[in-house]
Amino acid sequence: MVKRITIKEIARKADVSIGTVDRVLHNRGRVAEATREKVLKIAKEGNYSSNVMARHLKLNKTYRISVILPEENNYWLMLKEGIEDGCAEFGQMGFTAGYCFVANDGSQAMQLNRILNTDADGFIIAPSAFHQQTDLLSKLREKGKPYVFVDSNIIDGGQLTFIGQDSYRSGVLGACLLHDKYLSDYEIYITTFSESDIKEQIIKNRIEGFRSYFDENQISHVNIHEVNLEKDQMNADDFLNVLLKHENPVHLFIPNSKTYKLTEQLIQFKETNQLRVVGYDLLQSNLRLLNGGAIDYLIHQKPKMQGYLGMQSLYKNIVLKTDVPLHQYMPLDIINKENVMYCQ
Template sequence: MKITELSGVKEIARRADVSIATVDRVLHNRLGVAQKTKEKILNIIKEMDYKPNILAKRLASKRVYKFGILIPNDHNKAGYWKAPITGIESAYSEFGEFGVELSYYLFDKENRKNFVEMYDVIFEQPVDGIILAPIFLKESMDFAIKCLENRVQYVFIETNIPAARALSYIGADLYQSGRVVGNICQYLLEEKDNVLVLNIAKNVDSAEHLEKRYEGFKDFMLETFKKINITNISLESDNAEILNYELDKLLKKRDVRLIFVTNGRVHLVAEYIRKHKLKNVKLVGYNYTIQNIEYLKSGHIDFLICQKPIEQGYRAFVALYEHFIAKRKVNNVQYMPIDILTKENYMYYEY
């Protein structure tokens, strides 16, 4: 039987032998209801499979919530950040009618100053919630403090800063992600093999969070092999000539069996492997991007680790919707699956 909004609340109140106002307090998680009474009402709600008519309430209130999106601007180049944007827009198409207005503030991911400029622009107008990729850690902490001062809620995607007290973090467990890579790679290696780990990041902040992936990888390797030689190198440039020069030096010194790139710039190393026809070097990296998939298909990348970036964007929007509109508690951490792609299965991946 379909239960209308008013009759539903009245029926709950009748069955619980309480007033409609008491039911309303429980539905909106307000104080002033004895625990025993609250539990009784919640059980009745569950039995009736009652769901409040949120849309009707939103239309009645005419309140419009303003959400800002602060992420890198490479989405126009079919880069990685196109995927979270797709997820956000998908959620907006489902929940936008509940009274939400979206604004985009896109920054250059290589430029700290531009990031600060964009977050200053956000606060020039009223804003309720923000979805943020905290690429620059110090500046993102400053931004979080400003949000708290202005009572603005914010959700992190891709990278977490636990001390920043975001409404929710949506992304992978970076340490466990590194351990997953280690688990895969154990089958590609033997005792005493040489492994090269590359952190290719233009800013130090990115290198810091990539270190968590390295730590997970290293710990798994050391637990698995009695003797394994791991070299960890950070390169603060994605310039192909500089990368080629560094790889030339590193690979001349040692016979490297496997290269693990801790981020989405793995395609740069794949191009080096293709160009130099390195048949015995295995390559593992991150992210479902057009460039990476092409090298995965050609066999120059052996495995890609992916963390459903579209779903990250979708969940981030839903987290703000749940908090502001549905008035429901949001999980502080929402870890994404750690998926493994090969040239045999990438075409079936829904990211």
């Protein structure tokens, strides 16, 4: 690599002072047009880009990132871990994060408003924390500060970037993991729990993707059922009984992290039946079931990586002033008993 050109060298070559070069490069006016062009030409030829470290040393600024997440459960805490990693890495550049877990109750709107009014330099937001309050988006836009969405996306939401999985494709993957072409007729239950589950776009997408796999591959020896325990007024034991009635093998697809809600029932069922189970997210409770053999595959959304990439994207935007892609899709990680020990 050739040595980088500095403003001092540009100044020397253009036969002006570094003050003038600085005024040109930052469009601060008070420069004759001829001088301006001469400086820009030399800067371009020398492929000038400012030394980020020297700039930061001079400015000596700190940047505060506000993180807005739905609730303080294990999943979001994993995302938080990734953000902490980012703080450690970019802390040298003055990056710090403040967290807010938004309860889904009456005080919600007030809480969100308070956070949005803090003078943060950037935001990391899980849109599901907004619940239905879409008017908050325009407030964010007005501030002119960068914000990134993690986990789920809002199309044309003015975000700097979206970091998360393609939920439709992750559903397709789930289907593929439950597809067994060497098995004759079998049943698949797409299982959700609370009624709010099936209102989430991300869940809808997963289910849609899941179904599309069997449609598009014209797989007919599989019977797909959809169950929502709350809506269908069943508890876990009721559900187990439904499953036990089938003579065919039964597979389960649980399109969110709540697989663990069936713990007892899964263990009971697995002992006697041909059953394959695919769920989401590496919560402790899910990992226990995976290691115990009750869950076969977990699709890993890499929340920690999402958090880290969120910080990294803001760093790139705010400090380096480089472009960040609008979509940063997470890999669709397949985790089973045999590779869980090395998954990140």
